Amino acid sequence: MLTKKQLDLLEFIHRRLQQDGVPPSFDEMKVALDLRSKSGIHRLITALEERGFIRRLAHRARAIEILRLPENSKEYSNRGPAGAGAAIGSATGVANFGSSPGGSVQAENDQPRQGGTAAAIELSVMGRIAAGVPIEAINQISHQVAVPQAMLSSNGRHYALEVRGDSMINAGINDGDIVVIRETDTADDGDIVVALVADEEATLKRLFRRDGAISLEAENPAYPTRVYPEDQVKVQGRLVGLIRNY
Structure with a gap:
């Protein structure tokens, strides 16, 4: 179960991947979630990664792979359930x-x-x-x-x-x-x-x-x-x- 902030961030990253083909920056995430510092974003990203919703790719700036979306996500119905290893805009980003x-x-x-x-x-x-x-x-x-x-x-x-x-x-x-x-x-x-x-x-x-x-x-x-x-x-x-x- 995700907190509201965690779900908001996951959906924001998903929308940006769909629209632009690349994940948002941490500064953009901070503004979108109305947080005061990027440290809060780091904590949310870590929580999403630990729960298996995203994966950060090593040695690449702003490289975040979405592995799945929760069924209560507004974006879930637009995408459908994610199977094992499914990703959005990560292996290939499209703009x-x-x-x-x-x-x-x-x-x-x-x-x-x-x-x-x-x-x-x-x-x-x-x-x-x-x-x-x-x-x-x-x-x-x-x-x-x-x-x-x-x-x-x-x-x-x-x-x-x-x-x-x-x-x-x-x-x-x-x-x-x-x-x-x-x-x-x-x-x-x-x-x-x-x-x-x-x-x-x-x-x-x-x-x-x-x-x-x-x-x-x-x-x-x-x-x-x-x-x-x-x-x-x-x-x-x-x-x-x-x-x-x-």
Whole structure:
């Protein structure tokens, strides 16, 4: 039996995993539960772990795996009972970056994955993309990854890339993440895009058009904004989702 605070924290972590694909920080937990210090959060986390509701993963910051939910939880009916070893958003965290849900995806080499409660599509991981200085353009398939179908729009092809670098960390994109990209050659100001620079270097950045030039902006103050003539930058896709393995 959980106390009210323990249950509130478990449900808060569950909701954040479902929405963002990553657990909340201890500061966010403290604010959500209206506690004065993080020491109270540490005690609640320890209690949840001792009772078998969560598991903390060693050597990874903010890595919490939900093993089960109590039947009196408001989130239980949304998820269903957890079987042995079941987890939510822990082995794989998924974040949606504003794609339109619904519809089947007409994408080459995309195959629905059988089993589970949510439809998934196998997307090709086309290689690595720099979230730092540009690297050589991606041009070959390295492996496949399962992506929730609701993350993908019905009017376009999609592919995935493995992120290398930390220039987009303030947008929640870390080194080693898999980003899901919808193929397009257009983008609005502020979109996170795959940009091909000078037909030979690809990078993941926010795009802005200013004074007849293209600015590719990082989400990390350690990296400067790079400005190119418009004819030197080609948009090859827009970010619609992210998958993180723990």
